[in-house]
Amino acid sequence: MGVSIKQVHSVFVGEVAGVDLARPLAREDVAAITEGMNRYAVLVFRDQNITDQQQIAFTRHFGELEVKEKPGHIRKSGESRLGANISDLSNLTKDGKVISADDRVWFFKLGDRLWHSDSSYAVVPAKYSALSARIIPSWGANTEFADMRAAYDALDARTKAEVEGLICEHSLLYSRSAVGFADFTPEEIDNFRPVRQRLVRTHPETGRKSLFLSAHAGAIVGWTIPEARAFLRDLTEHATQREFVYSHPWRQYDLVMWDNRATMHRARRFDRNEVRDVRRTTLAGDAPTVEQAAA
Numbered sequence: 001m002g003v004s005i006k007q008v009h010s011v012f013v014g015e016v017a018g019v020d021l022a023r024p025l026a027r028e029d030v031a032a033i034t035e036g037m038n039r040y041a042v043l044v045f046r047d048q049n050i051t052d053q054q055q056i057a058f059t060r061h062f063g064e065l066e067v068k069e070k071p072g073h074i075r076k077s078g079e080s081r082l083g084a085n086i087s088d089l090s091n092l093t094k095d096g097k098v099i100s101a102d103d104r105v106w107f108f109k110l111g112d113r114l115w116h117s118d119s120s121y122a123v124v125p126a127k128y129s130a131l132s133a134r135i136i137p138s139w140g141a142n143t144e145f146a147d148m149r150a151a152y153d154a155l156d157a158r159t160k161a162e163v164e165g166l167i168c169e170h171s172l173l174y175s176r177s178a179v180g181f182a183d184f185t186p187e188e189i190d191n192f193r194p195v196r197q198r199l200v201r202t203h204p205e206t207g208r209k210s211l212f213l214s215a216h217a218g219a220i221v222g223w224t225i226p227e228a229r230a231f232l233r234d235l236t237e238h239a240t241q242r243e244f245v246y247s248h249p250w251r252q253y254d255l256v257m258w259d260n261r262a263t264m265h266r267a268r269r270f271d272r273n274e275v276r277d278v279r280r281t282t283l284a285g286d287a288p289t290v291e292q293a294a295a
């Protein structure tokens with residue numbers, strides 16, 4: 001039978017049938033999924049009850065796993081509930097208890113409620129992210145996606161010309177500050193020094209342009225901070241208007257894979273006393289979007 005993909009939103013997002021992610025993929029299935037990612041930017045796989053190792057093996061069909069040189073957030077190695085190569089995006093502690101409301105780890109997670117692209121604060125930002133839902137809460141917790149190619153295409157000519165050469169500065173600390181949490185350690189400040197990213201990026205496989213926005217973007221090179229923030233907010237509002245957004249209502253054992261080079265996403269609220277166990281594998285991008293400034 002093989003892979004088939006049905007578009008489930010008017011501008012992007014496909015739902016994939018005919019594949020079992022627990023098993024190694026045939027070469028033609030990898031090709032069909034890659035083509036689907038290039039076309040739809042977000043793919044939904046239903047009823048995939050997989051282990052962490054199976055999720056890692058599935059993801060690696062599409063590239064190299066992202067290895068963070070610096071701790072990606074303030075949960076240090078040894079404090080993680082999961083093994084290597086998979087990120088714990090749950091609301092659980094290492095011991096499987098629900099994180100308390102005033103835990104710094106929870107504050108950092110709340111930053112994911114803002115529209116962002118994964119690892120845009122890294123010199124080489126992420127390619128695909130794959131999120132697997134193992135336990136879902138009884139309400140809420142949707143993940144929303146926005147098509148940044150459609151958002152770019154819909155800009156007026158004047159704005160397209162204005163954004164073309166702009167370079168933004170991204171830091172995890174910008175997005176965390178934006179939810180009102182700025183109590184960073186000197187180590188965090190050092191780890192998350194801003195990196196530069198193009199505001200308009202061209203997809204290496206499709207050649208399509210997109211807006212590379214993210215809550216991690218907090219400055220535009222050569223602009224004052226207030227003017228940059230106001231403009232980035234305007235662009236984000238444009239890019240996340242309803243017609244460019246898909247809201248994913250999770251079912252247990254869904255896996256959703258998205259291309260961070262063409263989309264933004266954000267987490268939605270749920271009852272934080274209920275367990276939400278979701279796990280992410282992430283693929284490394286292949287190059288910086290722009291040369292970094294000399295240190």
Ligand code: MN
Pocket residue numbers: 112116117118265
């Ligand atoms: Mn994310």
